[in-house]
Amino acid sequence: MLYPRRHIIAGLAAVCTGLRVPAQAQPKTASSTLVFGLISPRAPDETRANWEPFVKRLGLAVGQAMELRVYTSQGDIVKAFAVGEMDIAWMGNVPALDVVESGAGEIFAQMVAQDGSVGYKSILVAHHGVTADSLDQVLQQAKSLRFSDGDPKSTSGYLVPLYFAFHKSGINNAQAIFKSVEVGSHQQNLTKLAQGTVDIATANNEELAFFQRDFPDMARKLKVVWESPLIPQSPLLWKASLPPDLKKSIQKFVTGFGTSKPEEQRILLAVNGLSRFRPSSNRQLVPIADLEMFKTRQAIDNDKTQSASDRQQRINAAIERGSRLELRLKRISP
Incomplete structure (x- = not known):
């Protein structure tokens, strides 16, 4: 645990976007179409093709x-x-936290990798021509290195490196220490590294494995210089207002898929290098709430433009909002 439980949620308000569910969410009927949303860590067409079966x-x-x-x-x-535009989705842990907070969705399943792991590691990757081979060496040479960070909403691409690599090394503003800073998806970051347009970038170990499989020549130009502790695998969420019978049918299919049929196992392998999905709940986001608390407190502490009373109002709002979120994370869905 990164912080005492009573403080886990205390700092969320300054970072997470405040979202609320429409007051009159309409339940799905048997004749309606279910919308399945996906975040794309790679090319959108590739993600669509992998998930369609x-x-x-x-x-x-x-x-x-x-x-x-x-x-x-x-x-x-x-x-x-x-706003109710989808019924099921796959996304990272940080955006899932926003969805759960809004009341729009609930986590019902979690990815399990081919090796049986239920987590992944964020990584810092360098071009092989960079002399740095460790985090300490990266930090020592940072002023001469071009850095490509992840999307600020990405757990593995942004938040985990921010906390575990930089904050724990005494660096409160990671972007300020590098020669230049860009932002990209995992695949974009790895591609830029291989092409030599940046020197250091964030990604995660799973996306690096896909890159090594799909682009072996470019991957040979890369080296991992740091990795994080294990972070929970990305979840599947469903709309909270879906009918209970439909939820049961969805979960039965999802958690049973790939348990026996070779064709299903091949589909899961293509989806994201998976062996199966296992049941999960909002509770898997508790460590992510720890990370978000850190990020929010950093934002408040680093903002010198506001008065003491304004800063206190932000802290009070975070505490109030965090209490609501903590209840959602600990509540067991019926």
């Missing part, structure tokens, strides 16, 4: 048509879910 079979299993939508922005998929 799974989503199609899900629709057949629950007896409803399925529409697949792919998003390249974490913020966009959160907003779309919060």
Whole structure:
């Protein structure tokens, strides 16, 4: 645990976007289309192609048509879910925290990798020509290095390195220490490294494995110089207002998929290097709330433009909002 439990949620208000569910959310009927949203860590067309066989079979299993939508922005998929534009989604832990906070969705499943792991590690990757081979050496040479960070809504690409690599090394503003800073997805960052347009970038170990599989020549130009502790695998969420019977049908299909049929196992491997999905709940976001608390407190502490009373109001709002979120994370769905 990164912080005492009573403080886990205390600092969320300055970072998470305040989202609320429409007051009159309409439940799905048997004849309506279910919308399945995906965040794309790689090329959107590749993500769509990888997931389509799974989503199609899900629709057949629950007896409803399925529409697949792919998003390249974490913020966009959160907003779309919060206003009721989708029924099921796969996204990272940080945007999932926003969705759960809004009341629009609940976590019901978690990815399990081929090796059985239920987590991943954020990494800092360097071009092989960079002389730095460790985090300490990266920090020592930072003023001469070009850095590509992750999307600020990305757990593995941004938040985890910010906390575990930089903050724990005594650096409160990671972007200020480098020669230049860009932002990109995991695949974009790895590609830029291989092409030599940046020197250091964030990614995660799973996306690096995909990059090594798909682009072996470029991958040989990369080296990992730091990795984080294990972070929970990304979740699947459903709309909170879906009918209970439909939720049961969805979970039965999702958690049973790939347990016996070779074809299903091949589909899961293509989806994201998976072996299966396992049941999960909002509780998997508790360590992510720790990270978000850190990020929010940093934002408040670093903002010198506001008066003491304004800063206290932000802290009070964070405490109040955090209490509501903590209840959502600990509540067991019926």
